[in-house]
Amino acid sequence: MDAKLKPLSQSVSIKGDTLFSRRIGLKGARRIAGGLWVLGLFVPALFDNAWISIAAIFAIYGIVALSEDIILGRAGMFDMGHAGYFGIGAYVTAILNVTFGWPIFATIPFAILVSAGVGALLAAPLIRLRGDYLLVATIGFNAIFVLAMRNNLGGITGGSGGITDIGVPFLFGFQLASQSAMFWLDWVVLGIVLVLMRNLDASEFGRTLRYLKQDELASTTLGVDSRMVKTLAFAIGAGLAGLAGTLFAVQISTVSPSSFVFTESVTLFAIVIVGGQGSIPGVLLGTALMFILPQIFRDFAQYRYLIFGFAMIAVMVLRPQGLWPQRSVRA
């Protein structure tokens, strides 16, 4: 792992910025994160099936929340329709697998590309909208998506019942059918996404996003093509959500419009804001609070949104930067 970290720290010293390099103890933090991820691999050995599926759901929603964070936390664009991209990925996999008989793994590139494409197409005209206007426009997109799926668009989305009996993935001839196997798949993909997010932070593109968020006018006068960067941020965020959609379709083996409604987008939005914008541990913490904590206090599960609602109010008043904020913006 050390060898992988080296080029990163080099790039920090050569052309990085303090927004990033001020993350003191970065290496230590990474080791802890890597260690937690490895520990996570043992979940199937230590817990029963119910908990394995909860961990799998955490991994999947963790990816979606991180992808929302690219658009909302890093680029600073109010995307309140993110469940839509998640849904597109899930539907692409479901349709290709069930209707056309494609293997699950073959559907992944298409799930990513279609979501990313829709994200970019949608972003291009919306990008000039500011804050709240963009928010309303993305809600509109989410509503249209759900409506289209409910009305059995093109006769292939299955209406409000959705698409059932989605197959299981095969890998090197092995069927990933057990709860444990599916969890491992989700967990590995989460790991890959975490590495991608880390690289994004250190990349020129990642830095450009931070400059743009901090002062769009100043960035533009320095030669940042804000339209291009923002559209790309939307495409990457949507594409990653699409990838998570595939995992979701496999995990639940059913996709239906109700999984991708507006309130799901609100939840993702809230996870990022409450957890900490632009902060990987913050977003994962937010995801855990939303998807794992309710399982521990199962008797109170019906109060999930009530508790989370109060938590949101409390966090916004007491800790507007989020529970676990991006280190760089503290100073």
Added chain:
Amino acid sequence: MSLLDIADLRVNYGQIEALKGISLTVSKREIIAILGANGAGKTTLMRTISGLLLPRSGTIHFDGVGITKLGADRIVRRGIAQSPEGRRVFGTLTVLENLRLGGFTRPHGEIAGSLDFVMSMFPRLAERRGQFAGTLSGGEQQMLAIGRALMAKPRLLLLDEPSLGLAPIIVQAIFRSLRQIARTGVTVLLVEQNARMALKLADRGYVLEVGRIVLTGEADTLLGSSEIQTAYLGGERSDGASLLS
């Protein structure tokens, strides 16, 4: 040959016409001052030249090429950089990082040379290179904003109110540096409310009033003109008539 050529430029904010047909030229190696009170359209003109705003009609040519509809990032790449109104340095980045960011459009290898140039123009920035821009004084931030614009190695430098909110002694220091910068061959288009400082530095000037150019001429002539004296330099009004109308 003129470096910048603006013809009949009209810019609207919704229904409100902010620039009502502006024409001006800037020759190579000239320093041009654009004077005017608040709301005259100075910043609008700057933002339109740099591509942040699209004009309703009219044309802008830079070095003979039309740039009227180019995006702001393309215009920077063509050689027009600006120090925006209110400085807008990145407070959470250091002086050095802000300057490097100014070279965003250029290959990494070329940045070092420009960095040396900027540091020699503003030795203060060299002293504070490791300091966060947010902790600099207003004058130092202004130097940083100008230095950052220079990092793009512009042929035309746009300066939007570099004297804004600064003590006179600092303003003088900054204007001395501007003169030095201009001597290196950079053409400067300067927007200012501080007419005296601007005209002392400039070769020529334009006076902008509610979206129109109402007066233009050599800087010395403008400095001596009674209209400028009364309107901007606190001179006595002899007739009591409204300014420049």
